Amino acid sequence: MSFALVxxxxxxxxxxxxxxxxxxxxxxxxxxxxxxxVVARSAEVKALGVKxxxxxxxxxxxxxxxxxxxLSSNYTLYADMSNRMMGILGTYSPQQExxxxxxxxxxxxxxxxxxxxxxxxxxxxxxxQWVGIPVCVGIAPTKTLSKLANHCAKKGLxxxxxxxxxxxxxxxxxxxxxxxxxxxxxxxxxxxxxxxxNGMGITxxxxxxxxxxxxxxxxxxxxxxRxxxxxxGVSCLALEExxxxxxxxxxxxxxxxxxxxxxxxxxxxxxxxxxAAEKLRRQRSLANAVxxxxxxxxxxxxxxxxxxxxxVPLTQATSDTMRLTRAALWGLKRIYRLGFAYQKAGVMLMDxxxxxxxxxxxxxxxxxxRPLLMNVIDRANARWGRGTLRLAAEGVRKPWxxxxxxxxxxxxxxxxxxPRVN
Amino acid sequence: MDTRKKQTHGGARPGSGRPKGExxxxxxxxxxxxxxxxxxxxxxxxxxxxxxxxxxxxxxxxPMFGHKVRAGFPSPADDYVEAWLxxxxxxxxxxxxxxxxxxxxxxxxxxxIQEGNLLVVDRALEARHGDIVIAVIDGDLTVKRLxxxxxxxxxxxxxxxxxxxxxxxxxxxxxxxxxxxVIQRIKR
Numbered sequence: 001m002s003f004a005l006v007x008x009x010x011x012x013x014x015x016x017x018x019x020x021x022x023x024x025x026x027x028x029x030x031x032x033x034x035x036x037x038v039v040a041r042s043a044e045v046k047a048l049g050v051k052x053x054x055x056x057x058x059x060x061x062x063x064x065x066x067x068x069x070x071l072s073s074n075y076t077l078y079a080d081m082s083n084r085m086m087g088i089l090g091t092y093s094p095q096q097e098x099x100x101x102x103x104x105x106x107x108x109x110x111x112x113x114x115x116x117x118x119x120x121x122x123x124x125x126x127x128x129q130w131v132g133i134p135v136c137v138g139i140a141p142t143k144t145l146s147k148l149a150n151h152c153a154k155k156g157l158x159x160x161x162x163x164x165x166x167x168x169x170x171x172x173x174x175x176x177x178x179x180x181x182x183x184x185x186x187x188x189x190x191x192x193x194x195x196x197x198n199g200m201g202i203t204x205x206x207x208x209x210x211x212x213x214x215x216x217x218x219x220x221x222x223x224x225x226r227x228x229x230x231x232x233g234v235s236c237l238a239l240e241e242x243x244x245x246x247x248x249x250x251x252x253x254x255x256x257x258x259x260x261x262x263x264x265x266x267x268x269x270x271x272x273x274x275x276a277a278e279k280l281r282r283q284r285s286l287a288n289a290v291x292x293x294x295x296x297x298x299x300x301x302x303x304x305x306x307x308x309x310x311x312v313p314l315t316q317a318t319s320d321t322m323r324l325t326r327a328a329l330w331g332l333k334r335i336y337r338l339g340f341a342y343q344k345a346g347v348m349l350m351d352x353x354x355x356x357x358x359x360x361x362x363x364x365x366x367x368x369x370r371p372l373l374m375n376v377i378d379r380a381n382a383r384w385g386r387g388t389l390r391l392a393a394e395g396v397r398k399p400w401x402x403x404x405x406x407x408x409x410x411x412x413x414x415x416x417x418x419p420r421v422n
Numbered sequence: 423m424d425t426r427k428k429q430t431h432g433g434a435r436p437g438s439g440r441p442k443g444e445x446x447x448x449x450x451x452x453x454x455x456x457x458x459x460x461x462x463x464x465x466x467x468x469x470x471x472x473x474x475x476x477x478x479x480x481x482x483x484x485p486m487f488g489h490k491v492r493a494g495f496p497s498p499a500d501d502y503v504e505a506w507l508x509x510x511x512x513x514x515x516x517x518x519x520x521x522x523x524x525x526x527x528x529x530x531x532x533x534x535i536q537e538g539n540l541l542v543v544d545r546a547l548e549a550r551h552g553d554i555v556i557a558v559i560d561g562d563l564t565v566k567r568l569x570x571x572x573x574x575x576x577x578x579x580x581x582x583x584x585x586x587x588x589x590x591x592x593x594x595x596x597x598x599x600x601x602x603x604v605i606q607r608i609k610r
Contacts, residue, residue: 020561021558021561021562021563021596021598022561022562024561083518084518084519085518087517087518088518088519129519129545129546130516130518130519130545130546131518131519131545132545132598411521412521412522418522418523418524418540419521419523419524419563420523420524420525420526420563421523421524421525421526421541421556421563421564421565422525422526422527422529422562422563422564422565
């Protein structure tokens with residue numbers, strides 16, 4: 001069996017360009033929530049050497065000089081385009097693992113090896129025409145190699161027109177190719193790991209592939225040993241077609257403006273809890289603990305700095321928004337200090353387990369859970385939009401809400417924001 | 423045999439009568455309120471208890487056999503429901519490749535496209551001569567009729583006030599999608 005890894009080129013930027021063709025050829029960055037850092041770059045911006053995660057304010061000069069355009073992230077649009085892309089790719093194989101918003105693995109079983117590259121071209125052509133997103137395809141006998149093949153296709157190191165099939169490369173050429181790729185490009189080898197590998201004299205992918213597997217296991221981990229085997233063409237990682245339930249659920253945002261008062265922080269924390277609790281109920285889990293944290297702006301060195309988090313255990317696991325909110329606000333009061341300019345707050349629901357494994361409470365007296373009420377809230381919000389039914393604790397004015405000043409319309413999901421043609 | 427006819431005349435009506443064992447009370451209503459109250463009662467098994475149309479239902483299923491059915495009781499008409507009609511199914515062939523856009527201006531009035539109409543655009547279709555297409559002109563999306571004749575390509579408006587747009591050899595035309603339906607509301 002072979003695997004294909006298909007991913008969208010500069011996915012967020014490509015989504016924006018589908019509906020606003022004027023952006024074609026223009027250097028564009030998409031900014032994170034709150035217009036903070038760069039989360040996506042067009043090819044033109046990559047060519048200028050702008051790195052992922054650069055704060056936008058540091059780019060202002062470069063942006064003026066080169067006419068770089070910044071957009072707020074429009075996740076509503078990206079998610080819809082992603083669903084469409086995954087739907088199209090899913091018709092090519094019964095086995096699909098959606099790995100992230102812009103990439104998926106496909107299991108290619110029962111196809112003739114010599115047909116795979118053509119099939120890759122057909123996928124690429126179809127996604128481009130049907131949804132307007134350019135994609136690259138990497139094909140190989142293991143997931144790790146298919147990721148690498150995709151990298152080669154994208155950088156033009158091997159393959160043709162955005163499709164690279166490692167199966168079509170001779171072993172000799174393969175070694176030469178892997179010798180030209182840095183070890184840090186391997187799936188699962190991060191910056192720290194590649195520094196350690198460099199220290200052992202392993203700098204290229206070929207050197208990692210040919211390293212002593214037992215030594216790698218001893219010095220690092222079973223996980224990296226598995227990577228070595230995958231690089232040799234031995235498939236160790238299977239497709240995960242059903243996304244596993246999350247072990248913890250986070251909700252955090254930086255604020256649109258600094259927040260000083262406990263009341264405002266409490267509103268934000270309540271809002272994040274509501275969001276996280278909804279996700280918790282959707283995966284039919286209960287949380288045993290709630291973590292809350294707040295912090296000032298670490299980039300603003302002149303201001304006094306403070307950051308603190310607290311974990312609040314619950315007497316009984318719950319998915320009830322009111323009980324989770326009460327716990328979170330109790331925690332917030334304990335970590336809040338007057339006199340700081342807070343820039344961010346977050347909550348995390350922890351120690352999750354499935355609804356049907358709920359444990360009874362030994363000492364009675366805790367408030368009853370309200371599954372029916374929660375069900376009503378979730379359904380009303382699904383029908384009439386997020387926040388239609390909410391706790392008063394979330395506030396009304398929400399001065400801390402995030403800034404998205406340059407966001408494009410929800411072209412595909414709102415009747416009054418459809419693209420206009422004349 | 424026409425069982426329907428037999429059922430609609432006389433006999434016990436399923437769903438009629440009051441629940442056994444519970445005392446009842448007569449109330450007076452203005453005639454105009456009767457349908458509202460009936461709808462409320464009919465929807466009582468709706469756990470939300472809230473009545474409002476969903477503004478953008480993903481799939482609107484209308485029964486082909488439109489008999490009014492009291493919730494919770496078997497209807498004699500159930501056996502006659504043969505299919506459900508879904509407007510999406512009628513209008514959309516390639517779900518993942520279909521987008522809605524809104525028409526502005528009057529350049530296509532001759533083709534029945536009015537200002538504000540909703541256009542269903544299928545990007546999976548190959549644009550052919552005579553199709554109404556969405557094309558990219560100077561970075562804008564525009565709706566025009568595509569003409570391909572003797573190697574010459576033109577985008578033609580369906581309104582004499584607008585001249586056709588000609589494409590010369592080597593000039594690139596980007597087709598964004600093919601319009602498959604025009605949706606026009608005639609009553610607000």
